[in-house]
Amino acid sequence: MSELLGIFFAAFLINNILLIRFIALCSFFGVSTKLDTSIGMSSAVIFVMTVSSAISWIAYNTVLAPLHLEFLRTAVFILTIASLVQLEELYLKKAIPALYRAMGIYLPLITTNCAILAVAFLAIDYKYNFIQSMVYSLGVSGGYSLAIILFAYVRERTALAPIPKWFQGYPIAFITAALMSLAFLGFTRMFGL
Amino acid sequence: MKLLTELNRGLVGENPVLRLMIGLCPALAVSTSAINAIGMGAATSFVLIFSNLVVAAIRKFVPDQIRIPIFIIIISTFVTIIDYVMQAYTPELHKSLGVFIPLIVVNCIILGRAEAFAYKNPVLNSVFDGIGMSLGFTMALLSIGSVREILGAGSLFGYPLFNQLAAATVMILPPGAFITIGFLMALLNKVENRVQ
Numbered sequence: 001m002s003e004l005l006g007i008f009f010a011a012f013l014i015n016n017i018l019l020i021r022f023i024a025l026c027s028f029f030g031v032s033t034k035l036d037t038s039i040g041m042s043s044a045v046i047f048v049m050t051v052s053s054a055i056s057w058i059a060y061n062t063v064l065a066p067l068h069l070e071f072l073r074t075a076v077f078i079l080t081i082a083s084l085v086q087l088e089e090l091y092l093k094k095a096i097p098a099l100y101r102a103m104g105i106y107l108p109l110i111t112t113n114c115a116i117l118a119v120a121f122l123a124i125d126y127k128y129n130f131i132q133s134m135v136y137s138l139g140v141s142g143g144y145s146l147a148i149i150l151f152a153y154v155r156e157r158t159a160l161a162p163i164p165k166w167f168q169g170y171p172i173a174f175i176t177a178a179l180m181s182l183a184f185l186g187f188t189r190m191f192g193l
Numbered sequence: 194m195k196l197l198t199e200l201n202r203g204l205v206g207e208n209p210v211l212r213l214m215i216g217l218c219p220a221l222a223v224s225t226s227a228i229n230a231i232g233m234g235a236a237t238s239f240v241l242i243f244s245n246l247v248v249a250a251i252r253k254f255v256p257d258q259i260r261i262p263i264f265i266i267i268i269s270t271f272v273t274i275i276d277y278v279m280q281a282y283t284p285e286l287h288k289s290l291g292v293f294i295p296l297i298v299v300n301c302i303i304l305g306r307a308e309a310f311a312y313k314n315p316v317l318n319s320v321f322d323g324i325g326m327s328l329g330f331t332m333a334l335l336s337i338g339s340v341r342e343i344l345g346a347g348s349l350f351g352y353p354l355f356n357q358l359a360a361a362t363v364m365i366l367p368p369g370a371f372i373t374i375g376f377l378m379a380l381l382n383k384v385e386n387r388v389q
Contacts, residue, residue, distance in 0.1 A: 020367050022222035026215060026301055071277065074295050075269040082262065114218050114299045121292050166379040166386070170214065174375030181368040 004135045007128075011139030014188060017115055018147040019181040024115035028148055029173055033159070038152040040099050041110075042145035046138075048088060049116050052081045053137040056120040057130055077120045085110050115144060151180060199318050200325040209326055210333035211374075211381055215301040219293050220334050221370040227350050230338030232286045234331030236279065236294060240271040241303050241330075242323035248311040249319035255312075264307045265298070272298045302326060340373050341365055 015021055018028050024045075031037045056077045064070055088110075092100040110116065119140050123133035154176050163172050207213055210220045216237075223233045247267050255263055276294050279287040287294065297303070306326055311319040343349055345364030347357045363369050 022218050022367065022370065023296070025217040025221060029214060029217070071273055074273050074276070074298055075266060078265055078269055078298055079262070082265065114296050117299050118292055118296055121295055125292065166383045167375075171375045171379040171382070174371045174378065178368040178371035178375065181371055182363070185366060185368065 004132065007132055007135050008139040008142075009190070011136050012143040012146070013184065014190060016143045016147055016184050016187075017118070017140050018144055019177065019184045021118075023118045024113050024144065027110075027113055028151065028177075029170065032148050032152045032155055032173075035149070035152045035156060038148045039145075042141075042148055044088065044092075044110055045113065045115065045144050046141040048081070048084055048110055049119055049137050049141040049144075050134065052077075052084050052116055053119050053123055053133055054130075055080050055084070057123060057128075057133050060124055061130075073121075073124070077117055081116050081120075115140065147180070147184075151177065154180070196318065196321045199321040200328075202322070202325055204325055204329045204332070207326075208329040208333060209302045210330060211378060215305060216330060217374075218296070219300060220330075220337060221367075221374060223290055223293055224334055224338040224341055224370060224373075225365045226342045226346070227335060227338045229286070229289055230334040231331065232279075232283070233290055233293065234327070234334050236275050236290070237297055237300060237302070237330055238324075238327030239275050240268060240297050240300075241306060241327050242320060243271050244268045244303055244307055245311040245319040245323035246316060248307045249314060249316045252312050260312065261304075261308070264304060264312075268303055268307070269298045302330060336377065337370070337373050340377075341369050345369055 011017070017023050018025065027041060027045075031041045059076055059080065060070075060073060064073055064076065089100075119137050123136055126136075128136055155173060158172055158176060167175070209216050219233050219237070223229045244264070244267050248264060251263075272295060275297070276287075279290075279294060306322060310322050314322070339349060341364050343354060344361055345366075346362075347353060347355050347360035361369075364373070
């Protein structure tokens with residue numbers, strides 16, 4: 001149990017996927033200008049990431065590894081994720097049209113959200129079993145949501161603050177991210193990990 | 194002349210990292226040193242140029258509705274090739290770039306160029322577009338990587354420049370990447386404003 005908690009917190013805070021590992025930054029800067037879009041993106045990521053890492057774990061360990069087809073993993077994983085995203089898009093369009101409109105272009109772009117694919121690869125590289133890889137993907141997507149929602153709060157304020165002209169827009173966003181990343185570095189060695 | 198314009202676009206006007214803000218993850222994650230930056234640039238260039246070439250070559254036979262899955266299969270083929278080639282010939286570089294090599298498959302630059310350019314243009318133009326974009330990407334990576342290595346480790350391409358104790362280690366840690374790219378973008382804004 002404590003091992004699972006360790007995996008969760010290591011993924012959630014210490015190796016935060018956005019601020020420490022630098023994965024999925026396009027969406028981090030893209031949707032974080034408003035709080036509601038970043039909440040929508042986070043929920044999409046949590047859902048897609050958990051389901052897709054389960055499916056890709058099963059695909060790798062029951063089909064690819066026994067048949068020695070490991071070299072096909074890139075193609076297999078990306079196709080799994082692409083079809084899942086299509087499914088979620090259909091579901092959201094029907095069930096929650098307001099959220100679907102709010103997320104606009106970023107929902108299909110979740111296919112190229114590297115976090116989803118990275119978690120599938122990393123869970124295999126770390127040789128996690130099924131339960132561990134589920135906990136790991138929950139930790140990663142939770143950390144993604146935490147970072148992007150906090151960042152959206154800050155960006156809503158910097159949008160109104162008097163900032164030198166050259167730094168307006170993306171440059172100040174990157175510097176904000178640098179400060180947040182510095183704060184997350186403080187979690188290193190926490191829980192003895 | 195037309196080909197030169199294709200080349201130029203990726204370098205300056207539509208520089209993928211500093212202008213279009215795509216391909217950010219590898220640009221920030223592996224730019225801890227100039228060598229890593231060049232390694233990542235070369236791997237991405239290989240995939241980008243060849244996927245542009247193949248997509249442009251088969252564009253007349255590809256049905257519109259399923260073009261994206263076809264592009265992804267083409268891209269992941271080249272990514273798998275470069276992944277295994279680097280593992281065999283440059284194992285150390287492969288190890289330090291880690292998960293970012295297979296992640297080239299979701300680098301938005303590559304799918305973006307296949308969709309926005311190679312799918313609509315002849316082979317030669319697409320190859321030049323690929324070369325220009327690759328150079329722009331590699332240059333952005335190299336400039337971020339050099340700044341971070343000089344400030345953070347006191348060296349460049351592994352050669353020590355000044356006393357390592359004077360180096361600010363935070364620059365090769367994650368926050369350094371964000372600060373460097375923020376200031377580079379602000380600088381680019383300022384220079385461009387002055388030129389106009």
